[in-house]
Every structure is written in structure tokens, then in C-alpha cells.
Amino acid sequence: MTQTTPAAEPAALTGAPAQQRLPAWRLLAANPLTLASAIVLAVIVLLALLGPFISPYGINEIDVSRQLQPPSAAHWFGTDDLGRDILSRVLHAIGISLLIAVCAVTFAFLVGVAFGTVAGYAGGIVDMVISRVTDVLFAFPVLLLALAIVAIFQPGLVTTVVAIGIVYTPIFARIARGSALSVRSSPFVQVSQTMGTPARTILLRHVLPNITGPLIVQTSLSLAFAILSEAALSFLGLGIQPPTPSLGGMLFAAQGFLAQAWWMSVFPGVTILVTALAFNLIGDGLRDVLDPRQRSLIEARRSR
Amino acid sequence: MTAPILRVDELTVSIGRHDIVRGVSFAVEAGGTLGIVGESGSGKSMTVLAATGLIDAPGRRVGGSSLLAGADGTPIQLVDAPPKRLRSVHGDRVGFVFQDPSTSLNPLLTIGRQIAEPLEVHRRMTRRQAAARAVELLEAVGIPNPADRVDAYPHQLSGGQRQRAMIAIALACDPALLVADEPTTALDVTTQAQIIELVRALQHNRGTAVVWISHDLGVIGQVADEVTVLRAGRAVEQRPILDVYERPHDAYTKELLAARPRVVAGAGPTPVAGAEPLLEVRQLDVRFSISTPTGRRQIHAVDDVSFTVRRGTTTAIVGESGSGKSTVANVLTRLVEPRSGSATLGGRDVLHGPRADRRRIAMVFQDPFASLDPRRTVGDTVEEPLRVHGLAGDSTGRRARVEELLGLVDLDPGLRTRYPHELSGGQRQRVSIARALALEPELVILDEATASLDVSIQKRVLALLRRLQERSGLTFLFIAHDLAIVQEMSHDVVVMQHGRVVESAPAPELFADPREDYTRRLLEAVPPELPRAARAEW
Numbered sequence: 126m127t128q129t130t131p132a133a134e135p136a137a138l139t140g141a142p143a144q145q146r147l148p149a150w151r152l153l154a155a156n157p158l159t160l161a162s163a164i165v166l167a168v169i170v171l172l173a174l175l176g177p178f179i180s181p182y183g184i185n186e187i188d189v190s191r192q193l194q195p196p197s198a199a200h201w202f203g204t205d206d207l208g209r210d211i212l213s214r215v216l217h218a219i220g221i222s223l224l225i226a227v228c229a230v231t232f233a234f235l236v237g238v239a240f241g242t243v244a245g246y247a248g249g250i251v252d253m254v255i256s257r258v259t260d261v262l263f264a265f266p267v268l269l270l271a272l273a274i275v276a277i278f279q280p281g282l283v284t285t286v287v288a289i290g291i292v293y294t295p296i297f298a299r300i301a302r303g304s305a306l307s308v309r310s311s312p313f314v315q316v317s318q319t320m321g322t323p324a325r326t327i328l329l330r331h332v333l334p335n336i337t338g339p340l341i342v343q344t345s346l347s348l349a350f351a352i353l354s355e356a357a358l359s360f361l362g363l364g365i366q367p368p369t370p371s372l373g374g375m376l377f378a379a380q381g382f383l384a385q386a387w388w389m390s391v392f393p394g395v396t397i398l399v400t401a402l403a404f405n406l407i408g409d410g411l412r413d414v415l416d417p418r419q420r421s422l423i424e425a426r427r428s429r
Numbered sequence: 430m431t432a433p434i435l436r437v438d439e440l441t442v443s444i445g446r447h448d449i450v451r452g453v454s455f456a457v458e459a460g461g462t463l464g465i466v467g468e469s470g471s472g473k474s475m476t477v478l479a480a481t482g483l484i485d486a487p488g489r490r491v492g493g494s495s496l497l498a499g500a501d502g503t504p505i506q507l508v509d510a511p512p513k514r515l516r517s518v519h520g521d522r523v524g525f526v527f528q529d530p531s532t533s534l535n536p537l538l539t540i541g542r543q544i545a546e547p548l549e550v551h552r553r554m555t556r557r558q559a560a561a562r563a564v565e566l567l568e569a570v571g572i573p574n575p576a577d578r579v580d581a582y583p584h585q586l587s588g589g590q591r592q593r594a595m596i597a598i599a600l601a602c603d604p605a606l607l608v609a610d611e612p613t614t615a616l617d618v619t620t621q622a623q624i625i626e627l628v629r630a631l632q633h634n635r636g637t638a639v640v641w642i643s644h645d646l647g648v649i650g651q652v653a654d655e656v657t658v659l660r661a662g663r664a665v666e667q668r669p670i671l672d673v674y675e676r677p678h679d680a681y682t683k684e685l686l687a688a689r690p691r692v693v694a695g696a697g698p699t700p701v702a703g704a705e706p707l708l709e710v711r712q713l714d715v716r717f718s719i720s721t722p723t724g725r726r727q728i729h730a731v732d733d734v735s736f737t738v739r740r741g742t743t744t745a746i747v748g749e750s751g752s753g754k755s756t757v758a759n760v761l762t763r764l765v766e767p768r769s770g771s772a773t774l775g776g777r778d779v780l781h782g783p784r785a786d787r788r789r790i791a792m793v794f795q796d797p798f799a800s801l802d803p804r805r806t807v808g809d810t811v812e813e814p815l816r817v818h819g820l821a822g823d824s825t826g827r828r829a830r831v832e833e834l835l836g837l838v839d840l841d842p843g844l845r846t847r848y849p850h851e852l853s854g855g856q857r858q859r860v861s862i863a864r865a866l867a868l869e870p871e872l873v874i875l876d877e878a879t880a881s882l883d884v885s886i887q888k889r890v891l892a893l894l895r896r897l898q899e900r901s902g903l904t905f906l907f908i909a910h911d912l913a914i915v916q917e918m919s920h921d922v923v924v925m926q927h928g929r930v931v932e933s934a935p936a937p938e939l940f941a942d943p944r945e946d947y948t949r950r951l952l953e954a955v956p957p958e959l960p961r962a963a964r965a966e967w
Contacts, residue, residue, distance in 0.1 A: 312800035316861070319762035320868060321787030322817045330813070334804040 159410030162403040169400055173220035180213035185368050193386045203388035205378060211388060214370035215396055221365060222372055222400070225286050226351035232290030234344060237297025242332055244298070245305025246324065256302065262295040268357060275363040285364045289354050293347050300343050304336035311335075342412040349404035356397050372397050432498060433458050434605045434638040435480065440493035440508070442472070442479045442662075449475045451662040452493070455655075459605065460632065462639040464653030464670065466646050466685060468883040469854065472662040473642050474610055481523055481608060482507040482515040497522060498605060520547035524599030528611040530591035534583040540567070540594045541579035547601045566597040571627055588750065589620035593627065600631060607632070610642045617749040617910050622954040625651050644883040646682075647689030650674060650960035658682050670960045688888040690913030691958050697916050697936055698895060704739035707904050708761075708779075708872055711735050713770035715756050715928075730756045731767070732928040738872065738921070743898065743905040745915040745936070747951065748925035754908050757925075758874045761906070762792045774871055788818050791865035795877035797857035801849040807860050808845035811835065814867040834863040838893060855886035859893070866897070874906045879914065891917055913955045916940055924948050 154160050172179075182200075188208035196203045202211035244255035262270070274288040308314060309332065317327050358364035359373030367374055372393045379389035433456035442450040450472045457463045467473045478484040480495040496504035497518060505518060519525075527533045535543060544566055545559035554562065560579070567575035570593040572586075583591055592612060599607055609628065613621035629652065632639055641652050649656055649670070656673045658666040658681065665679045677683045715731040731753045738744040746754040759765040761772060761779060772779050774789055791814075794800040801810055811831045815821045821830035832842035838859040849857055858878065865873050875894070879887040891914060897903055907918050915922060915936070922939045924932040924947065932945040943949045 312794045312796055313802040315764060316792065316794060316800055316864070317813065318764060319787065319790070319792045320814045320817055321784045322813065323784070326817065330805070331802050335802070 156410050156413070158406055162406035162410070165399060166403040166407065169219060169403065170223065172216055173223050176216035176220045180210070180216045182210035182213045184214050184217045184370050185209065186213075193382065193389075195386075196388055202392040203386065205375075205386070205389050206382060211375070211392055214375060215372070215392055218370045218372045218375065218393065219396060219400070221282070221369070222352050222355055222397075225282065225289065225355045225364075226348050228286045229289035229351050229355075230293060230344060230347045232286065233293035233297050233347065234340070236290075237294040237299075238301045238333075238340060240294075241298035241301025242305040242328055242336070245302035246309050246328055246332055248306075248309075252302070255298065259295040259298045259302075262291075263299075265292075267292050267354065271354060271358060272361070272363060275358065280363050280366055282365060285355060285358055288358070289351050292354070293351065296347065297340070297343060300339050301336060304339055305332050308332050308335045342408050345404050345408035345411055349401040349408065352397065352401050352404070432502070434498050435640070436494075436496045436504070437476075437480045438494045438496075440476060440480055440491070440495060442475050442484065442489060442491050444489045449662055450479060453657070453659065453662070453664050454493075455657050455664070455667065457606065457638040457640055457655075459638050460636045461655065462632065462641055462653045464649035464656045465640065465642045465659060466644065466649050466656060467659035468644055468885055470661075471659040473659045475662075476659065477608055477610065477640055477642060480507065481519075481525075481606075482510050483519070483525070517551075520604075521551040521602045522604055523606045523608060524602070524604040526592070526595050526599050526607065526609045526612045529615050530588060530595050531583070531615075533595060534591060536583050539580050539582055540586070540597075544579075544594070544598050544601050547598065551602050562601070563597070566601055567594070569600075569631065570594070570597045571623075572597075588616055589623060592616060592620070592624055596624075596627065596631070600635070600637070603635060603637075605638060607637050607639045608642075609639060611644070612641070613648060614643070614645075618912070618954040619749060619950055621648070622956075628652065644885075645689055645956075646673075646685045646884070647691060647956035650689075651956050653960075658685065674960050684885055688885040690884060690887075690911055690917075690955065692913050692916055692940060692952060692955050693958070694941070697940070698743065698898075698918065698920060700935070700937070701739070701742050701920060704741050706737045707740040708738040708772065708774050708906070710737070710757070710761075710772045711770060713757065713760060713772065714768045715753070715760060715765060716768050730928050731760070734770075734925070734928070734930050736923045736930065736933055738904060738906055740904055741898070741902045742920040743907050743918050744921040744923060745907040745909060745919035746923045746925055747909060747912060747915055749910055749951075751927075752925040753928035754925050755876055756928075758792060758876045758906070758908055761790055761872075761874060763787065785818065788814065788868040789871045790874060791868045791870035791872075792874040792876060793858070793861045793865050793878040795880050797854045797861060797881065798849075800861055801857055803849055805848075806845065807835070807840075807847050807849070807852070810849075810860060811845075811863045811867055814864060818868065820867070820869070830867070834867055835860075837866065837897070838863045853886075854882050855890060858882060858886075858890055862890075862894070862897075866903075872904045872906060874908065876908045877910070878907075880909065880911070887914065894918065911955070912940075912951050924951070 186209060190208065191204050192206055192208040194200055194204040200210050200212065202215060204210055240255050244252040270292050271288040274291060275284050278284045314327060314331050317331055355364055355371070356373035356376065359371040360377045362377065365371035365374055375393040376390055379386070379393070382389050436456045438454050439452045440450055440454070441448065441452055453476050455463055465473045465477065475484065479491045484491060491508050493508060495507045497507055499505045500522065505514065507515065507518065541560055541563045544563035545556065548554045548559040548562055549556065564575045564579050567579055572578050572590055572593055586594060613624050616624065625648070628639065631637065639652070641649065643649050653670050656666070656668065656670050657664050658679065660681050666673060666677070666682045673682060674686065677686055713731050713734045717728045717730055718725050719728060734757060736744065746757060748754045756765060760767045763780065767780065779786070779790060808831050811834055812827050815827045815830060821827045831845060835842045835844060840856060840859050840863070844852070844856070849860070852860065879890050882890060894905065895918065898905060905918070907915065909915050919936045922934060922936050923930055924945065926947050932939065932943070932948050939948065943952055
């Protein structure tokens with residue numbers, strides 16, 4: 126976190142030499158839950174990157190003689206109905222899940238923030254059109270819309286990214302619009318307008334930097350949900366296509382063996398859980414540190 | 430001598446490693462008023478909040494003692510008191526009035542309900558009894574038609590009426606002590622004068638002890654018997670108000686005395702004869718349409734306003750909030766589209782025209798906290814107009830110009846890399862002025878540019894503006910509600926009320942012989958030069 130936080134107590138208030146506010150990341154690190162989830166997430170990302178090199182078996186190395194083996198020294202997470210090593214497949218699948226989540230959320234962020242800030246800043250008819258389109262997109266249940274998009278195109282990695290990305294775009298658009306709306310009426314933007322600064326420059330120099338707080342929080346939360354959405358799509362057979370391993374796909378395959386092979390569903394399931402939880406907790410931690418309302422509450426108490 | 434209502438001894442407050450209040454003692458007797466003066470950050474609010482047990486800051490440590498006379502005469506210790514004891518005292522023995530009446534009332538409850546609340550809690554009154562009492566209280570604080578207004582919501586009242594309602598709440602239980610923390614700072618001068626009168630009258634009738642906090646020694650002079658001057662958490666001077674006014678001991682007290690806004694005969698800038706007109710505004714008319722639950726309504730914000738600003742001089746537009754004076758500024762800077770009328774600057778239209786023309790008028794806004802982008806450094810902020818209009822050449826040229834501008838407003842060029850939150854209010858306003866000057870404008874509009882600063886800092890910023898005008902022949906349009914600072918700054922004055930120009934005259938003439946009632950009212954509202962105590966003796 127490199128961003129500076131706005132409106133600290135003026136140094137004069139405490140009568141002490143310039144007292145700088147703690148940087149946001151220090152506050153984050155002070156929260157043990159956030160710190161733990163950051164470490165977990167770092168480990169997950171590392172595993173995803175190293176997956177192809179450290180996995181003990183090939184992802185599609187079929188060995189029917191060793192099918193449905195419980196976890197053991199040779200197969201830490203056991204094997205599936207075709208004798209494939211689940212650990213290797215999970216390691217590979219994390220990478221794909223993260224890739225899809227990051228790409229989809231990046232897409233949603235870029236498109237959503239662009240439309241949202243323009244709508245919030247411009248107001249009037251532009252705002253109305255963009256907001257109504259956002260509302261329509263919002264009205265669809267997330268998964269249903271994703272299903273429709275995947276059904277129209279060929280299922281696959283790119284389609285999954287596009288589907289999740291489109292579904293998440295209105296969330297970013299709405300947040301960016303709301304924040305831009307409040308920044309637009311602030312005096313420092315008005316000053317800039319009176320100087321004749323072009324709208325484009327005001328958007329880039331004043332509006333965007335001042336709405337990063339809520340957007341960063343939403344990004345990390347959306348990453349968690351994107352991973353869940355990808356798992357759900359793959360579970361329904363509309364995301365990543367077998368034999369490429371995916372966490373959702375592995376859960377689907379495990380469905381038929383719930384009674385005989387608990388490890389087939391538990392390990393991919395726990396992976397989804399841990400990853401989504403880590404993103405969520407980091408998002409919560411970020412929100413506590415960056416939410417202007419929480420901050421001003423603390424500040425109001427201090428300045429009394 | 431009666432026993433004091435509140436007796437505070439060696440009060441200390443520290444938050445974290447910072448000492449906010451370093452041993453302050455004072456006492457208030459029944460019917461007496463203690464004024465606490467100091468600039469922001471001097472710890473005056475903290476002192477009173479800690480003394481009344483209202484302080485609510487994480488990690489604070491409060492020491493010393495604060496004894497409040499109980500109903501039966503036994504003193505109650507308020508420092509480190511358990512919440513239950515504090516609850517029984519707050520609202521009952523101690524009433525509070527805070528600075529901003531628009532945020533200290535609950536917008537969802539009627540005024541009557543909010544006055545009734547302490548009565549029901551502390552006096553065990555029934556709803557009906559409390560409601561009847563609420564009407565009496567509203568009448569006592571001078572709200573017209575109290576029987577109707579008791580059912581009004583805060584947003585239906587004006588700022589002054591809201592503050593009156595706050596006072597009604599504070600006085601509901603006939604408290605022995607009234608704490609007023611900058612109760613008039615957010616109000617117009619005329620309203621301020623009324624609130625001061627009101628509190629004095631109520632105090633006289635009820636024998637309430639009052640602790641009045643302000644940054645303006647002029648206001649304190651109107652209300653207080655005793656003054657405590659706080660600086661950096663210490664009381665530098667603690668004496669009766671007359672002594673302080675006549676023989677201030679401390680250098681800081683002298684500074685505060687000199688800084689208080691007042692109208693002095695013959696004061697003001699040296700007149701500029703024969704200056705040609707620069708800005709000419711003719712028949713300006715602005716209407717806003719607003720949607721209310723009862724349909725769309727038109728507000729006639731500016732109605733047939735014409736005036737002229739002469740080159741190299743300052744013209745002030747004066748009026749209370751809602752008089753349309755800021756709307757005029759917004760029209761000139763093209764934030765608001767007028768319905769009709771014209772404005773020319775040096776003969777050229779300013780209401781229409783290319784973007785490059787907009788650098789001809791620069792504006793400094795009221796709020797030094799909100800008018801700087803919190804995520805841009807000071808240098809960045811001052812550089813923005815240079816960049817937008819392609820002034821001062823390349824990046825090294827711009828940097829040199831930024832440092833020059835910062836020097837011009839008496840800021841250390843080293844502040845270039847700082848962020849606004851690291852600066853004080855006065856420093857921020859200087860940055861705003863530097864940014865306005867960067868445009869090399871023909872006209873600078875100062876929209877209440879010093880209204881949210883402490884009087885001592887306001888004094889210095891005004892001096893800076895005057896010096897800039899003398900040195901570089903700047904033309905100012907100075908928008909304010911306080912006639913005292915207007916007199917200090919202006920060559921010509923335009924008085925506005927309800928969107929119309931009421932009176933417009935050269936400043937010396939207007940101050941010597943105001944023609945309109947409204948102007949006279951504004952003039953009378955400025956705290957006079959001598960404290961009330963001095964005049965009472967005459």
C-alpha cells in the first residue's frame with residue numbers, strides 16, 4: 126500500500142511536532158487476521174506459480190492400478206477414480222483459478238471504473254444511461270448471466286474470464302460512480318474547474334486518486350467471489366473443460382465418489398475455501414483501514 | 430461568595446505520547462461566565478470536555494480533578510467518573526451547546542422530541558408534560574410560533590434557529606452549568622449577536638454558570654466575566670475580562686486582542702482614486718430549480734444584481750448566508766449558468782468564451798481543508814494551473830515558478846513536497862492563494878477565504894492579501910459576511926440580501942454613514958471594541 130491517506134489531524138492540533146499518520150500497510154499488519162491471510166495468500170500464489178515444477182506427478186498421468194487411493198506418503202492428497210494424483214491436479218488448478226479470477230477482475234475493474242467515474246463525474250443523461258444499464262446487469266442473478274454468456278460462446282478459459290468479468294463490471298461501475306459523485310462536488314474539484322482544467326485531466330488527477338480506497342477493497346473482495354464463480358461454472362461443466370484440472374471440475378468428478386473417497390472432494394474444496402477466505406479477510410482488513418467513514422469516526426473522536 | 434458550580438484543578442489530558450492539556454485550573458460560580466480563548470489546537474475544547482467527563486478519545490489519560498456542585502450541594506468528581514454517574518449529570522446538571530447546529534441535532538426527530546428527551550430521562554416527566562415544557566423552552570429561546578415549531582424537523586429551521594433549539598435542549602433541565610463550545614462560530618455575525626444576547630438573557634434569569642469557548646476574544650468580550658487564555662494546553666493568562674482588555678500581560682493575549690475583528694472609524698486600505706473599471710456585472714439573474722417532496726420549486730438566488738469592480742482595488746460583497754453572494758462568484762467562475770445578465774472583464778465577456786480565458790478570474794474558496802486535493806502535494810497543487818494553461822515553460826520553469834509563488838505567500842518553498850494534511854489551516858489557505866496567483870489572473874475572487882480560520886491566523890492572511898495587492902496591483906472581489914474584515918480589506922462594498930443588492934457604496938462612506946437598515950444591522954452585529962463589562966460601568 127503506497128497511497129497516502131487523506132485529512133490527518135493537523136500537527137497543530139496536538140501541539141506536537143509534525144505527527145504523521147501511520148501508513149496504511151502498518152495498520153494492516155497490526156491486524157493479526159489480515160496479516161495471517163496475507164501470508165496464506167502469498168503461499169497460495171507461490172504454489173500456483175511453482176505448481177508445474179513441484180507437482181510430484183503429471184496432471185493427467187493415469188494409473189488405473191492406483192485408483193481411489195486414500196492420502197498416503199506417495200499421494201499426499203490421495204488419487205481419483207482414474208488414479209491421477211490429486212495434489213498435482215490441485216496445484217495446477219490453483220494457478221488456473223487465480224489466473225481466471227485476476228483476469229476477470231482486472232477486466233471488470235477497468236471497464237467498470239471507466240464507466241462509473243465518467244457517469245459519476247458527468248452526471249445528467251450520460252449518468253442516467255450508464256446507471257440504467259448497470260441496474261439491468263445487476264438485476265440478473267450472477268450465475269445465470271454467466272451461464273448465458275458461456276452458453277452463447279464456446280466454454281473455455283477465455284469465455285470464463287469474459288463471463289465473470291462482465292458479471293462483476295456493474296459492481297465496480299456502481300462503486301466508482303458513487304465515489305466520483307461525492308468527489309465531484311468537493312471544493313478542490315471546483316477550484317480545478319474554475320481554472321479551466323479539462324474534464325479528462327480532472328478525472329485522472331483528482332477524481333481517480335481519491336476513489337481508490339473503496340475500489341481496492343472491492344477488488345480484493347471480488348477476487349474471492351471470482352474464484353467461487355469460476356469453481357461454480359467449472360462444476361457445472363461450463364468453465365474449464367476436462368481434462369484440464371479445475372477446482373470446480375474436480376468437485377464435480379468427486380460427486381460420484383462421496384462415500385468411497387472423501388479426499389477427492391475435501392482437498393479441492395478446502396483449497397477453494399482457504400483462497401476465497403484469504404481474499405475476503407484481506408478485503409475486510411483493507412476496508413477497515415481505508416473506509417473514509419470509519420476513519421472520520423476515529424478522527425472525529427480525536428479532534429474533540 | 431457562593432461556592433463554585435464547577436471547580437477544575439490541575440487538569441491534564443494526554444493522548445498517546447502527546448500532552449494536550451498541561452495543568453489547567455479554573456472555577457465558575459453560579460451566574461458567572463468563564464470565557465476560554467485560544468486558537469485551534471490550544472486544547473480549549475479538550476479541557477472542557479475532560480472537565481465534564483465527555484472526552485472520548487482512544488488512549489487518553491486524564492489527571493487532576495474537576496468538581497461539579499451536585500443538586501444538594503455535595504461536589505461530584507467528574508474526572509474518571511463511572512459512566513453511570515456521568516449519565517446522571519449530563520443533561521441534568523450540565524447542558525451542552527456545540528459548534529455546528531446542523532450536525533448536533535438528530536435529523537430524524539422533531540425538535541420537540543429532542544427537547545423532551547432529557548426531561549423524560551432526568552425529570553421522569555410524562556411525554557405530555559415534557560412536550561408542554563418543550564413549547565415553553567422554545568418560547569424562552571425566542572423561536573417564533575413555538576407551538577408549531579415544536580413539531581418541526583431540524584432541516585426546517587435556519588442555522589440560528591437550530592442553535593436556539595440546541596440551547597433549549599441544553600437548558601431543558603435547568604442545568605447549573607452550560608458549556609458552549611464555539612456556539613456561534615458556524616453562524617453569521619448577525620445571528621451570532623442574537624445568540625450571545627439570548628444566552629446572556631437566559632443566564633440572567635436562571636443564574637446558570639456558563640463556560641464559553643471561542644477562538645475570538647471579541648466574542649468572549651461580549652459574554653465573559655473571567656477569561657482564561659489557553660496556549661498549547663497551558664493557561665497563559667487568567668483574569669477578569671476588563672483587566673485582560675485593558676492591561677494584557679501575555680504577548681499571546683495581546684496578539685489575540687489585536688486580531689479580533691472590529692469596526693474602527695477611518696480604518697481600511699488607502700483609497701485608490703480614479704481607477705478604471707475592470708469587472709462590470711450587469712443585471713445578473715440566477716434561478717435554481719430544486720425538487721422538493723411537494724414538487725419543483727424555483728429559488729431566485731440572484732435577482733438583478735449589478736456592480737463594478739475597479740482595477741487594483743477590492744470590492745466586497747457582504748451578506749448573510751443565503752443572500753446569493755457566493756452564487757455571484759460561482760457565475761463569474763462559470764460553475765453556475767446565469768439565466769440572464771452580463772459580466773465583462775476589461776471589456777471582454779467572461780460568461781462565455783474559450784477555456785483559456787478562464788485563467789483571467791481565479792477563485793479562493795472558504796474551506797482550506799476541502800479545497801486542496803488530499804492526494805496531491807503542495808507543489809503539484811500550485812503547479813496545476815501552470816500545467817493546464819501552459820504557463821512558465823517546461824518542468825524546471827514550472828518548478829521555479831512554484832517556488833516563487835510559495836515564497837510570495839510567505840511559505841517555505843520546502844513545503845513543496847508536503848501533503849495538505851501536514852499543513853495547518855493558515856498554511857493551506859496560503860497554498861490556495863498561491864494556486865490562484867499562479868494563473869496570473871486579472872481578478873481574484875475570495876469567497877469567505879478567511880471565514881474558517883482562527884482570528885489570529887485570519888489577521889495574518891488578510892495582511893498578506895493586502896500586501897499582495899499593494900505590491901502587484903491585484904484586483905480582489907472579496908465575499909464575506911463579517912463587516913469588520915470587510916472594512917479592513919475593501920475600497921468598495923456591495924451589501925446583498927435575499928439575492929438583491931441593498932446598498933452599494935465606497936467603503937469609508939458606507940461605514941461612516943450606512944443608509945439602509947440592513948447594513949446598520951450588520952454593522953451592529955460586529956462585537957464592539959470594548960467588552961460588555963466596560964460599557965456596563967459607563
